[in-house]
Amino acid sequence: MKIVRIIARLNVGGPARHVTWLTRELQDDEFSSVLIAGTVPPGEEDMSYLAAEGDAAPVYIPEMSRELSPKDIIAFLKIYRVLMRERPDIVHTHTAKAGTVGRAAALAYKLTNPRALFGGRPKIVHTFHGHVFHSYYSPRKTKLFLAIEKALARFATDSIITISDQQRKEISGDFGIGRGEQFETIQLGIDIDDLNAGGAERTAVRDEIGASPETIVIGFVGRLTEIKNLSMFIKAVGLIEQAASSSMPAFKFVIVGDGHLRKTLEAEAAGRIVFLGNRTDVAAVYAGCDITALTSLNEGTPLSLIEAMAAKTPFVATSVGGVVDLAGECREQHDGFSVCERGVTTASGDAEGFAHGLIYLAENEKLRKSLAENGRSFVEERYAKQRLVNDIKKLYRKLLNEGKSGT
Numbered sequence: 001m002k003i004v005r006i007i008a009r010l011n012v013g014g015p016a017r018h019v020t021w022l023t024r025e026l027q028d029d030e031f032s033s034v035l036i037a038g039t040v041p042p043g044e045e046d047m048s049y050l051a052a053e054g055d056a057a058p059v060y061i062p063e064m065s066r067e068l069s070p071k072d073i074i075a076f077l078k079i080y081r082v083l084m085r086e087r088p089d090i091v092h093t094h095t096a097k098a099g100t101v102g103r104a105a106a107l108a109y110k111l112t113n114p115r116a117l118f119g120g121r122p123k124i125v126h127t128f129h130g131h132v133f134h135s136y137y138s139p140r141k142t143k144l145f146l147a148i149e150k151a152l153a154r155f156a157t158d159s160i161i162t163i164s165d166q167q168r169k170e171i172s173g174d175f176g177i178g179r180g181e182q183f184e185t186i187q188l189g190i191d192i193d194d195l196n197a198g199g200a201e202r203t204a205v206r207d208e209i210g211a212s213p214e215t216i217v218i219g220f221v222g223r224l225t226e227i228k229n230l231s232m233f234i235k236a237v238g239l240i241e242q243a244a245s246s247s248m249p250a251f252k253f254v255i256v257g258d259g260h261l262r263k264t265l266e267a268e269a270a271g272r273i274v275f276l277g278n279r280t281d282v283a284a285v286y287a288g289c290d291i292t293a294l295t296s297l298n299e300g301t302p303l304s305l306i307e308a309m310a311a312k313t314p315f316v317a318t319s320v321g322g323v324v325d326l327a328g329e330c331r332e333q334h335d336g337f338s339v340c341e342r343g344v345t346t347a348s349g350d351a352e353g354f355a356h357g358l359i360y361l362a363e364n365e366k367l368r369k370s371l372a373e374n375g376r377s378f379v380e381e382r383y384a385k386q387r388l389v390n391d392i393k394k395l396y397r398k399l400l401n402e403g404k405s406g407t
Contacts, residue, residue, distance in 0.1 A: 001030060001031050001032070001089045001090065001396060001400065002032050002033075002034075002086060002087065002088045002089050002090070003026055003031060003032065003033040003034070003088060003089070003090045003092060003396070004033075004034045004036065004082065004083060004086050004088040004090070004091050004092070005019055005022065005023055005033060005034070005035050005036065005092045005093075005094065006035075006036045006037075006079065006091070006092070006093045006094065006098045006101075006102035007019045007035070007036070007037050007038070007093075007094045007095055007098050008037075008038045008064055008065060008066055008095050008096070008097035008098040009037065009038045009039060009040045009041070009044070009064075009065060009066060010037050010040060010046065010047045010048045010050065010051055010058075011040045011044040011045060011046065011047060011223075012044070012045040012046075012047050012223055012257070012258070012278060013047075013222075013223055013303065014129060014188060014300075014301075014302070014303030015094055015095050015129045016047040016050060016051075017047070017050060017190075017303070018094065018127075018129070018188060018189075018388075019035060019037075019051075019094050020035070020047075020050040020051045021189065021385060021388070021389075022388070022389065022392060023035040023051070023058075025385075025389045026389070026392070026393070030393075031393070031396075034059060034082070034086055034088075035051060035058040035059070036058065036059045036060075036061060036079060036082060036098075036102070037051065037058045037059070037060055037061070037064075038060070038061050038062070038063070038064030038065050038075065038097070038098070039060070039061075039062050039064070039065050040065075041065050041066060041067075044223070044259065044260070045223075045258050045259070045278055059082055061075050061078045061079065063075040063078065064078075064079075064097065064098070064101060065097070066097055067097075072097075072100075072101050075101050076101050076104055076105050076108075077105075079101060079102055079105035079106075080105040080108055080109055083105060083106060083109040083122075084109065084113070087113075088122050089122055089123070089396075089400060090122060090123050090124075090125060090396050090399065090400075091103075091106040091109075091122050091123070091124050091125070092124075092125040092126070092127070093106075093124075093125070093126045093127070094126075094127045094129060095127075095129055096131070096145070099126045099128075099149075099152065100148060100152065103124055103126060103152050103156040103157060104152075104156065106122065106124045106156065107124070107155065107156040109122070110122060110124075123158040123159070123396075123399040123400065124156055124157050124158050124159075125157070125158065125159045125160075125161065125395070125396075125399070126152070126153075126157050126159075126160055126161065127160075127161040127162075127163070127186075128160070128161065128162050128163070128167060128171055128300060129163060129300045129301075130167075130298060130299060130300035130321065131167070131170065131171055131175075131298070131300070133145065133146060133149075133170075133171075133175050146175060146177070149175075149177050150176065150177055150178075153177050153178035153179075153182065154178075157178065157182065158182070158399055159182055159183075159184055159395060159399060160172075160177075160178050160182045160183050160184070161183075161184050161185070161186050161395075162183060162184075162185050162186075162300075163185070163186065163187055163188055163300050163301040163322060164185065164187065164300065164301045164321065164322030164324075164325040164326075165185055165325055166321055166322050166323075166324045166325050167185075167300055167301065167321055167322050168183055168185050170321065171183075184395055186388065186391045186392065186395065187301065187382055187383060187387075187388070187391075188301055188303065188306060188383055188388060189383055189384060189385035189386070189387055189388025189389065190303070190306055190307060190310060190379070190383055190384075190385055191385050192310050192379060192380060192383070192384055192385075194282075194283060195282070195283045195286065195307055195310035195311040196283060196311075197283035197284050197286070197287035197311065198287070201281070201283065201284035201287050201288070202284070202287040202288050204284060204288075205281075205284050205285055205287065205288025206288050208276075209252055209254055209274045209276070209288070210252070210274075211252040211288075212250070214249065214250065215249070215250045215251065215252050216249045216250065216251050216252070216290045216291065216362040217251075217252045217253075217254065217288060217289045217290050217291075218251060218252070218253050218254070218289065218290065218291045218292075218293050218358060218362070219253070219254040219255070219256060219285065219286075219288075219289040219291075219292055219293065220233055220254070220255045220256065220257070220292070220293050220294065220295070220304075221256045221257060221282070221285065221286070221292065221304040221307070221308070222256075222257045222294070222302070222304050223257055223258075223259045224255070224257055224258060224259030224260070224261045224262050224265060225259050225260070225261060226261070226297075227296060227297055227298055228294075228295065228296050228297075229295045229296060229297045229318075229348075229349070230255065230261070230265050230295060231265075231268060232295040232318075232349060232351045232354065233255075233293055233295045233354075234265065234268050234269050234272070234273065235351035235355075236293075236295070236351045236352075236354040236355040236358065237253050237269070237272050237273060237355075238272065239351060239352060239355035240355050240358060240359060241272065243355070243359065248359065248362075248363065249362055249363065251362065252274070253272060253273040253274065254273065254274045254275075254276055254289070255269075255273055255274070255275050255276065256276045256277070256278075256279055256285050257277070257278060258277050258278045262275065262277075282307065283311060286307060286308055286311035286313045287311060287313075289308075289313050290313070290314075290362070290368065291313065291314055291315065291316060291358060291361055291362065291368070292304065292305065292308035292313050292314070292315040292316075292317075293315070293316055293317070293354075293358065294315060294316075294317035294318065294323070295317075295318055295354060296317070296318055296320055296321075296323075296348075297318075297320065297348055297349070298320055298321060299320050299321035299322055299323055300321055300322055301321070301322030301323075301325070301326065302317070302321075302322065302323060302326075305317060305323065305326050305343070306326065306379055306383050308375070309326070309342065309343075309372075309375030309376060309378060309379045310375075310376060310379045310380075310383070312372040312373070312375065312376050313372065313375075314343060314344070314361060314367075314368045314371035314372050314375065315343045315344070315371075315375075316337070316343065316344040316345075316346065316354065316357045316358050316361055317343060317344075317345055317346075318345070318346055318347065318348040318349075318350075318354070319338075319345040319346065319347065319348070320348050323343075323345065324345070326342060326343065326378075327340035327341065327342055327343040327344075327345050328340050328341030328342045328343075328374075328378070329341050330345070334356065334357075334360065335353070335356060336350055336352055336353025336354075336356045336357065337353050337354070337356055337357030337360065339360075339367070341374055342371055342374045342375045342378055343371060343375070344357045344360070344361050344371075345357075
């Protein structure tokens with residue numbers, strides 16, 4: 001079974017890891033995979049090195065990147081050319097731009113491929129790792145993207161994958177994209193064992209940032225971009241410092257990651273937060289933190305929270321997108337925040353509620369340990385990498401069997 005997988009760019013984040021893992025794992029007696037990737041624009045960190053570790057180097061298309069551009073026509077033609085050469089059974093696109101250009105090229109290939117005359121049309125799959133239907137663009141641009149997605153779902157997609165039930169509800173129900181029977185929820189997968197770190201790694205990270213053993217370290221891990229709403233995190237840090245008292249623990253705040261907003265955020269933080277940049281010792285970073293923070297305006301299923309749970313680090317996060325599924329059922333309601341099965345959640349944009357949630361969790365060691373254990377068990381059950389691979393293989397087999405049976 002030949003798979004062609006397409007992503008707009010291999011920048012730092014969950015989608016890049018996701019597609020490189022799948023490309024690497026689906027190279028066996030049953031599957032053969034080719035990865036097509038665009039370019040990482042200036043200001044974003046590149047994770048192309050992950051793809052270089054696999055058996056087959058990606059096909060890079062420089063004209064394909066994040067924003068709409070006249071170069072998309074060139075990207076379309078180049079993808080079409082690759083499809084004609086590879087003759088795939090499955091074309092699987094990931095993220096918005098690749099989903100648009102890639103599915104358009106796949107549809108053109110289906111309509112012009114001679115094999116179509118004999119029932120050999122490839123199946124087209126698209127994965128929403130997140131979505132751009134709020135908090136990214138202007139209302140006018142958002143409406144345009146919605147119209148494009150609805151058309152692609154109707155005419156150029158056999159199966160739509162969402163990575164959480166909440167995301168499926170938003171995309172299918174709230175935004176009216178696709179038909180119910182097109183959707184599959186397939187959760188992300190990670191190398192859980194890679195997130196195990198010991199006391200030595202924890203101590204090393206805490207020594208680096210000047211945190212004593214008693215200090216509560218609160219960290220954000222991710223891209224420094226607008227959708228993460230890190231200004232809210234900085235405001236919450238300021239509120240915590242204002243509320244400081246002799247009965248409260250000492251705090252240290254860190255931001256791990258990079259992006260075009262780094263200088264702006266450093267100026268805004270005014271020395272209250274340690275910026276560590278991108279790190280390869282991710283397990284050690286989570287081990288060094290007592291709480292992981294996420295203030296996003298919009299999320300699919302945030303990899304940083306899955307990684308944090310795997311590392312037994314509890315989280316406080318805004319209840320957007322797939323965060324709702326990760327946190328689980330809410331058990332306690334407080335002023336501005338909720339304590340759930342596996343994490344603490346607050347409303348998007350509520351810096352005061354976020355600060356209250358962080359303080360509450362910092363002062364409750366028993367709750368931190370409980371959430372950490374619940375989170376680790378949840379990730380072991382739901383987010384193992386092999387489970388992801390098996391789910392994707394199962395879907396591909398199902399799609400091709402349906403095509404053979406004519407259903």
